[in-house]
Amino acid sequence: MRLAELTSADRARAFQGDIDIAGIATDSRAVQPGYLFAALSGSKTDGAQYIEDALSRGAAALLVSPKVMRNCPLLSDNSRVAVIVDSNPRRRLARIAARFYGPQPEIAVAVTGTNGKTSIVDFTRQIWLALGRKAASIGTLGVLGDCRIAAETYVHTTPPPEILYSQLAALATQGVTHVAVEASSHGLAQYRLDGMQLRAAALTNIARDHLDYHADERAYMYAKLRLFGEVLAPGGAAVLSREAEVFSEAESLSWARGQQIVSVGGRFGDLRLLSCEVAGERQHLRIGLGTREWEIDLALPGRFQAMNALMAAALVISCGEDPEDVFGVLPALVAVPGRLELVGKTSLGAPVFVDYAHTPDALRAVLETVRPHCRGRLRLVFGCGGDRDRGKRPMMGAVAQQLADEIYVTDDNPRSEQPETIRAAICAQCPSARDLDDRRGAIALAISEMGADDLLVIAGKGHETGQQFSDRTEPFDDRLVAADCLAAEAVKNADRGGAHEHS
Incomplete structure (x- = not known):
């Protein structure tokens, strides 16, 4: 793809007019001739240290911050490479990667929260498949569903942009129309999902985790809430657990953004768990949506699993499926590997x-x-x-x-x-x-x-x-x-x- 198609011309220093970009990399060791190398600063390493290595491997363009542009002699003296300068290079990378790889499944949802992401994403995929949709999921367990995607060695919850948008394009090319993605706090803080067009997003809860990366619990919370404050567009559906301590903050944020709020759980949720009776390793649920009620047998132990199933159901319903059909397939849900x-x-x-x-x-x-x-x-x-x-x-x-x-x-x-x-x-x-x-x-x-x-x-x-x-x-x-x-x-x-x- 031509560089001009990936970024506006005034943001890139042109070299011999426009150039072809053959690929995208954030690891200089993955650079091949014609690649765009994103020199990103991280918590442990600074990509600027690897610009010389990327150039030696044939990088045709670089994505850098203004600070790197000012302080890297290789860039001021090197006229053989195009340079994209952006004050937020991580967000720019996600948008460039989305444009470079192209198509995405028509309906995409993302799930964030400290606990429950993997189960909700997997249950969402299972519900869609049971309804006859061609669906997949991306997250901790890799890429699963009605598709064939080569396994990646990258094992983090939300893949980096050059992998995530490649996977989304491969899914769309194979005819997958529905996809659910886990949105980790790292992935949100690093803007990895900012090139996705989401139909809906869900928040489970926010509890203490990942303070080795985030400065404090408030920074961790803000990273999670980016999904609603910046990634999910106005008009999208915000599926929020009413039992989360940060429900009020998330609800206010989604309301200010003009999103359609769907609350799950509690006494006043749109989708409510009215009762839960344990029956061996199964449970009998009575759920309410609006003024209607349903009774469902769920082959999963634990109230938290029932809530995960309802969060997934709310996502699917928010994307246009009929509640009667959705609740009808919940008994077929199977446990996610390694989750109780x-x-x-x-x-x-x-x-x-x-x-x-x-x-x-x-x-x-x-x-x-x-x-x-x-x-x-x-x-x-x-x-x-x-x-x-x-x-x-x-x-x-x-x-x-x-x-x-x-x-x-x-x-x-x-x-x-x-x-x-x-x-x-x-x-x-x-x-x-x-x-x-x-x-x-x-x-x-x-x-x-x-x-x-x-x-x-x-x-x-x-x-x-x-x-x-x-x-x-x-x-x-x-x-x-x-x-x-x-x-x-x-x-x-x-x-x-x-x-x-x-x-």
């Missing part, structure tokens, strides 16, 4: 769940959800990630101390930190916990100690398939490890039973 996923039972029939809960609020929600299903000891295996918000470690320890009966504190993803330091911070508010440095061993120990009426939650990693250390990432999937430990426990108990029979 039942991975098996011990030989005595005690259930083992794996969940992604890695914030105090999420851990509390999971433990309160499973407690009614546990007649014996509620056991919990968990840890906290390294190089992440350190303040939430004692908070999660306090939640575990309050709500679990047997606690096994172990390693999550230590990354560059000393694992024992992370565990000590958790145990400071969780004195009854056992401090175990081997996650596999902690899971095995917890399973071996379970009685018939006990229940085990393995929290923190959910669907993840690796454990990150300072110098390596080792294969590790809580679900597979738990299944292996359950199999070993079953064999051991069978052998023990056989020995008793022959004695």
